[in-house]
Amino acid sequence: xAGVTQTPKFRILKIGQSMTxxxxxxxxxxxxxxxxxxxxxxxxxIYYSVGAGITDKGEVPNxxxxxxxxxxxxxxxxxxxxPSQTSVYxxxxxxxxxxxxxxxxxxxxxxxxxxxxx
Amino acid sequence: xxKVVQSPLSLxxxxxxxxxxxxxxxxxxxxxxxxxxxxxxxxxxLFMLTSSGIEKKSGRLSSILDKKExxxxxxxxxxxxxxxxxxxxxxxxxxxxxLTFGEGTQLTVNP
Numbered sequence: 001x002a003g004v005t006q007t008p009k010f011r012i013l014k015i016g017q018s019m020t021x022x023x024x025x026x027x028x029x030x031x032x033x034x035x036x037x038x039x040x041x042x043x044x045x046i047y048y049s050v051g052a053g054i055t056d057k058g059e060v061p062n063x064x065x066x067x068x069x070x071x072x073x074x075x076x077x078x079x080x081x082x083p084s085q086t087s088v089y090x091x092x093x094x095x096x097x098x099x100x101x102x103x104x105x106x107x108x109x110x111x112x113x114x115x116x117x118x
Numbered sequence: 119x120x121k122v123v124q125s126p127l128s129l130x131x132x133x134x135x136x137x138x139x140x141x142x143x144x145x146x147x148x149x150x151x152x153x154x155x156x157x158x159x160x161x162x163x164l165f166m167l168t169s170s171g172i173e174k175k176s177g178r179l180s181s182i183l184d185k186k187e188x189x190x191x192x193x194x195x196x197x198x199x200x201x202x203x204x205x206x207x208x209x210x211x212x213x214x215x216x217l218t219f220g221e222g223t224q225l226t227v228n229p
Contacts, residue, residue, distance in 0.1 A: 004160075033216075035219075040127075040221070040222075040224075041221050041222070042122070042124075042206055042208075042219035042220050042221045042222050043161075043206070043208075043217075043219040044219070045216055045217070045218075048216060058216060059218075090160060090161075106152055106163040106166055107152075107161075107163070107217065108163075109160035109161050109162075110160060111159040111160050112159055112160060
């Protein structure tokens with residue numbers, strides 16, 4: 001299994017440009033998440049999904065959009081990039097088929113995408 | 119609003135020292151507390167704690183949860199330079215699938 005795969009690893013955007021950060025997992029996980037991590041800070045949840053076709057906002061959703069058309073993929077879209085979106089973005093997934101599994105299923109993280117907006 | 123506070127924010131020790139990292143939290147419906155280690159890239163899972171007073175142990179690392187006082191500690195004994203990393207604490211609620219992360223503790227172990 002490749003686990004959680006994120007692309008690209010690095011990207012530099014100009015203000016106002018748009019891009020999509022890709023995330024794919026091959027573990028048949030139903031839950032997927034997007035976090036951002038600013039320097040010296042913990043992770044902030046942007047959006048998450050509990051299954052294909054279902055998405056919901058996290059703590060910091062403004063300026064982002066997501067979709068979940070398949071179990072495997074959970075892309076994150078930035079429409080009008082701003083310097084405040086300079087960060088490292090982590091995608092994560094977990095599996096919960098039952099309530100007990102949900103309580104005991106830690107996140108598996110991708111290696112991150114480092115985004116700079118100038 | 120859910121809150122997770124870690125202390126200290128950074129710590130520098132020498133190899134062989136023992137360290138204790140702290141995590142306190144305020145969440146509405148606590149389900150679990152997790153510790154992650156983050157080196158250069160993705161956080162890697164260390165422990166999940168759901169019950170008070172039960173120590174989880176893995177090699178030189180151990181962790182315990184106090185649900186009455188709303189905190190957890192992560193202990194690392196006989197530290198090595200490879201323990202240098204950011205240690206993240208996160209708390210999950212029963213009402214949803216999301217984790218709230220603390221800011222992390224940057225641990226540096228010098229030879």
